[in-house]
Amino acid sequence: MRSVESALVLTPEALTATATAIAAVQEPDGAIPWYAGGHTDPWDHLECAMALDLGGLPGAADAAWSWLRRNQRPDGSWATSYVGGAVKEDFADSNQCAYVATAAWHRWLATGDEEFVAGIWPVVRRALDFVVDMQAPSGQIWWARSADGADYPLALLTGCSSTLHSLRCGMALASLVDEVPPAWERATGALHHALVAHPEHFAEKDRWSMDWYYPVIGGALRREAGRARLAARWDEFVVDGLGIRCVADEPWVTGAETCELAIALHLVGETAAAARLVADMQHLRHDGGGYWTGWQFANSTFWPVEQSTWTAAAVILAADTLAGGVTERVFRGDDLPTGPESVPACACRSVDAA
Numbered sequence: 001m002r003s004v005e006s007a008l009v010l011t012p013e014a015l016t017a018t019a020t021a022i023a024a025v026q027e028p029d030g031a032i033p034w035y036a037g038g039h040t041d042p043w044d045h046l047e048c049a050m051a052l053d054l055g056g057l058p059g060a061a062d063a064a065w066s067w068l069r070r071n072q073r074p075d076g077s078w079a080t081s082y083v084g085g086a087v088k089e090d091f092a093d094s095n096q097c098a099y100v101a102t103a104a105w106h107r108w109l110a111t112g113d114e115e116f117v118a119g120i121w122p123v124v125r126r127a128l129d130f131v132v133d134m135q136a137p138s139g140q141i142w143w144a145r146s147a148d149g150a151d152y153p154l155a156l157l158t159g160c161s162s163t164l165h166s167l168r169c170g171m172a173l174a175s176l177v178d179e180v181p182p183a184w185e186r187a188t189g190a191l192h193h194a195l196v197a198h199p200e201h202f203a204e205k206d207r208w209s210m211d212w213y214y215p216v217i218g219g220a221l222r223r224e225a226g227r228a229r230l231a232a233r234w235d236e237f238v239v240d241g242l243g244i245r246c247v248a249d250e251p252w253v254t255g256a257e258t259c260e261l262a263i264a265l266h267l268v269g270e271t272a273a274a275a276r277l278v279a280d281m282q283h284l285r286h287d288g289g290g291y292w293t294g295w296q297f298a299n300s301t302f303w304p305v306e307q308s309t310w311t312a313a314a315v316i317l318a319a320d321t322l323a324g325g326v327t328e329r330v331f332r333g334d335d336l337p338t339g340p341e342s343v344p345a346c347a348c349r350s351v352d353a354a
Contacts, residue, residue: 009278010319017289018316019055022048022309026060029085030067035306039081039088042068043096044310046103051313053110054320054327061107065116068100069123076126077145090147095159098131100124101170102162102330108173109326121177128170131163132187139194140201141187157195157202158210161218164191168219168336175337188339195220207248209237209257216264219333226268230261237261242297243281251298255284255291255311259318266321267332278318284311291315 010018026032031040032048049064071078077092104120107113134142140155141163167188174180194201195215205211212233216226237244243258245251258281262274284292290307320327329335 009275009282009322010315014289015316015319016055018291018312019052019057019289021286021288021290021307022051022055022312023057023060025309026063027085029070030063030065031082031085032064032309033083034308034310038306039083041081041093041096042078043093043099044313046099047313047317048309050103050106050327051316053107054316054325058111065107065120069120072123072126076128076130080144091152092130092145093159094131094134094141094143094145095156095162095166097127098163098166098170100127101166101173105169105172106326106330108176109329117173117176121173121179124170124173125179125181128167128184129181131167132183135187135190136201138198138201139190140198141191155194155202157199157205158208158214160191160195160202161214161220163218164188164195164220165218165331165333165336167191168333168338169330171337171339172335180337185337185339188337190339192220192339209244209246209248209261212237213261213264216267217260217331219331219336222268226264227270230265230268230270238277239297241280242283242295243277246294252294252296252303253281254294255281256293256308256314259311259314262318263321263327263331266328271322274318275322278315278322281315 022032025036032045033040034044045064045068049061052061052064077097079087080089080091080093080096082088101124104124108117131141134145134151136142136155141160142151143154143156143159144152167184171180171184171188213230215221216229221229236248239245239253243253243255244261246254246257258277262277265274284295286292286307291311292302293304293306293308293311294302296303317327321331
């Protein structure tokens, strides 16, 4: 393990077994699908690559990064999903495309590999240019663009919160090569403004737990505002001893969402509660080190019947965060650049016009 040892929940040996379970699903071309024979999407593929580095499997992580480079399209995007080396869904998801910056920053902090940064920078540059081009005049970023170049005029709070963090990671990478694009700075400020001041700009998805905690992980809300947000819906989502519900109105707890909430809690100083949640979700652990995606507690059954790689990755990232490892530094973001505060995108564009 490259991270600080976590004595809170899982041993280094247990986390290495979990990383090995992820690597066992990796396909020969480097793709990491949700499960053997399933589809690969860029966001979850990258989360798994981060976990492989932390789990001491840099060769598997290298293969994952090679897959990502080979599959980037000329416009800077990736397709939303791939199966068996072929595109399944050819539209581009803005958050999935942006996440390359978060994963690349994570790898840089974990390895200090300057050659990696030099090689991945053009990939990150094209990806974030693509994402910034999808920003609406009022600051939110549209969730997807079709293969023929049409944006879907819908913005998602979870996706935009994650994209905010990815833009900041992208600017940090850009500073390493002395190429910080002013458009990224303006887009970051406008997106942050939309997230904190204009909830009406985002689709109503508040039955999903991710919309509850992702503004905290993404950095739009921290400190007291972040703690207040997490406290406000705690009883709706948290199931004592099991983890958290994926959606508020279903008797179904999911491991990845539980671990992501743990990261959010740690970032606002609620580390004890975070550690309890990661411990609670260990009932999803399989003997081989993998994790079932979720537990339907009304029927006492694992559902869906799959051990998802991204759930295993989320466990590793949460454990590393709680241990004070590199993942904590990435998501805390104290050393990440910020865009201009509270600047609507329309104002930024008027500056360009001037």
